[in-house]
Amino acid sequence: MTDTSNANAESVKSFSEFGLHPDLLTAISASGYTVATPIQAQAIPAIIDGRDVMGAAQTGTGKTAAFTLPLLHRLMPYASNSTSPARHPVRALILAPTRELADQVADSVKRYSESCPLRVAVVFGGVDIAAQKEELRKGCELVIATPGRLLDHIEQKTINLSQVNTLVLDEADRMLDMGFLPDLERIVKLLPKSRQSLLFSATFSGEIRKLARSFLKSPIEINVAPQNATAENVTQIAYPVSNHQKQAAVLHLLKSRNLSQVIIFVNTKIGASRLTRELVKEGIKAESIHGDKSQLERIKALESFKSGETAVLVATDVAARGLDVAGLPCVINVDLPFNPEDYVHRIGRTGRAGASGEAIALYTDHEEKLLEDIEKLIKVKVPRGALNIPEASQSRAHASNDSRSRGGKGERFKRTFPGSRPAPIDDFFFRPYEPSVKDPQKEAQRQQQEQKWIEHQATSKQPQLAILLGGRPKKNIKSAESND
Numbered sequence: 001m002t003d004t005s006n007a008n009a010e011s012v013k014s015f016s017e018f019g020l021h022p023d024l025l026t027a028i029s030a031s032g033y034t035v036a037t038p039i040q041a042q043a044i045p046a047i048i049d050g051r052d053v054m055g056a057a058q059t060g061t062g063k064t065a066a067f068t069l070p071l072l073h074r075l076m077p078y079a080s081n082s083t084s085p086a087r088h089p090v091r092a093l094i095l096a097p098t099r100e101l102a103d104q105v106a107d108s109v110k111r112y113s114e115s116c117p118l119r120v121a122v123v124f125g126g127v128d129i130a131a132q133k134e135e136l137r138k139g140c141e142l143v144i145a146t147p148g149r150l151l152d153h154i155e156q157k158t159i160n161l162s163q164v165n166t167l168v169l170d171e172a173d174r175m176l177d178m179g180f181l182p183d184l185e186r187i188v189k190l191l192p193k194s195r196q197s198l199l200f201s202a203t204f205s206g207e208i209r210k211l212a213r214s215f216l217k218s219p220i221e222i223n224v225a226p227q228n229a230t231a232e233n234v235t236q237i238a239y240p241v242s243n244h245q246k247q248a249a250v251l252h253l254l255k256s257r258n259l260s261q262v263i264i265f266v267n268t269k270i271g272a273s274r275l276t277r278e279l280v281k282e283g284i285k286a287e288s289i290h291g292d293k294s295q296l297e298r299i300k301a302l303e304s305f306k307s308g309e310t311a312v313l314v315a316t317d318v319a320a321r322g323l324d325v326a327g328l329p330c331v332i333n334v335d336l337p338f339n340p341e342d343y344v345h346r347i348g349r350t351g352r353a354g355a356s357g358e359a360i361a362l363y364t365d366h367e368e369k370l371l372e373d374i375e376k377l378i379k380v381k382v383p384r385g386a387l388n389i390p391e392a393s394q395s396r397a398h399a400s401n402d403s404r405s406r407g408g409k410g411e412r413f414k415r416t417f418p419g420s421r422p423a424p425i426d427d428f429f430f431r432p433y434e435p436s437v438k439d440p441q442k443e444a445q446r447q448q449q450e451q452k453w454i455e456h457q458a459t460s461k462q463p464q465l466a467i468l469l470g471g472r473p474k475k476n477i478k479s480a481e482s483n484d
Helices: 022-030 038-048 063-078 099-112 129-137 147-155 181-189 206-215 243-256 269-281 295-307 340-347 365-378 391-406 440-459 474-483
Strands: 003-006 053-056 092-095 120-123 142-145 166-170 196-201 220-223 234-240 262-265 286-289 312-315 330-333 357-363
Touching: 022 063, 022 099, 038 053, 038 063, 038 196, 038 220, 053 063, 053 206, 063 092, 063 099, 063 142, 063 166, 063 196, 092 099, 092 147, 092 181, 099 120, 099 142, 099 295, 120 129, 120 147, 129 147, 142 147, 147 181, 196 206, 234 365, 243 269, 243 357, 269 286, 269 312, 286 295, 295 312, 330 340, 340 357, 340 365, 357 365
Parallel strands: 003 220, 053 196, 053 220, 092 142, 092 166, 120 142, 166 196, 234 357, 262 312, 262 330, 286 312, 330 357
Antiparallel strands: none
C-alpha cells in the first residue's frame, strides 16, 4: 500500500522538533537554517522511522537536506573514532546522475556531519581514480557516487556494498531512465534486500513513477507541489527570434539589463563552446561547461562562476540538475530542451530558497512545438514577449557568423543560398576538354623503356609471380601430369 502525503501550513516546523542528533542540529544552526521547508518537514520524520520514501518537490526547496539530515541521524549510532577501516563499512549509498550533483551533495553532507566522526567519500568519473581508491580503503560510512565510476570501483574490488542499509537516488527521474537503468540494476543486485530506499526529484513522469515502485517497499509518496510544477517565484517569459538572431538576442539581454551571474542553456556541446567564444569577444567574462570538458575544467568553471569571477556560465544539461548558486537572478534558454522535464530543472537553478528569479527562453518557429510541450507539462502558459534587438548587435552577430562559417566545411554549401556571399569559383572546371599534347621525344623514351622491361621478363630466370602466390602455369601442370 502506498501512502500519499500533501504539504500544508501546519507541517512546516522547526528542525529542533524532529529529534535529530545534537551534532546535526549544531551544523544546521551554523548553516543559518531554522525552519524546515515543506519537503523537509514531511520527509525527515518518515525517513527517521525507516520508511521508503518517494519525494517530489520543486527545485530549490531543500530536497538534499530532506534526505541527508535524517540519513546522517540514522548513521550516528555507527559513528566511530577508530582508525580501522573495518569499523567504517559502507552503510549508506547516494547515487546521482552527474558529477556536479554528486560533488554538491557531498559538500552538503560533509557540512552537516562536520562535528561527528562519520566518514564520507565521493566518487565520480573524469578524475584520477587512485585518490578515490585510497579514500575508500580507509573506510567510510556514506558514499556519494555516479553509477559508472561506482561500477569501476566494484570491478576493482575497492568497495564493498554488502552492509548498505540505505540507498538514495537523487534526481531519480534521470537515474531511472534507460540510460542509467542497466547500471542501476547491476548496483542494486549487490545491495542487501532488507534496506531502506529513498527517491527524490523535482519531476516524476507516470512511467518513472511506476518503475520507481519496483525499487521501493510500501513507500510513502510525498508531493509538496503540483506534479512537474515550476516555482511561483520564478518569472517566465519567451521571446520569438530567428535562429541567426539568437546570439544577438543574448548579447542584448546581458548588456541592456546589466545581467550577471547568469546561466545560459544550450542543447549541444559545440553550441556552448561557440557562444562562450562570442561572449568573450564582446568583453563578457564567460565560461562553458559540457561533456567534452574534463572534470577538473568543469570544477574550475563552476568555482569561478560561484565566486563571481565569471559572469556567465554557458552550459548543456550537465548543469541543469543540482547546481546551487546563491542568489542566481536569471536563467536563459537559448535552445529549448527536447525533453520538457529538463526545462523544469533548468529554470530551477534560479529562484532558489524562496528568492525571486527570472527564466527567459528564446525560441524559433521550429521550436514552438517544444514550448507547447513544456506548457503542457507545467500546466502554465509561458507569456510571450517582443525583443527589440538593436541593428548594431545583429550586424555584429551576423558578421561573426559569416567569419566563423567561412572557415568551416559547411560554408561551401551554405553560400549557395540567396543573400549569402558566393564562394570563389575556379574557371578551370568550366573549360572544354582539351587532350594533352604528347612530346615525341618523351614518348619514344617511354616506349624504349617498356620494350626493355618486356625483354627482361622473357629472359629472367626468377620465379613468376603466380608461382610465388601458390599457382603454376597450366601448361606446366599438364606436362607434369603426362610425365607421371
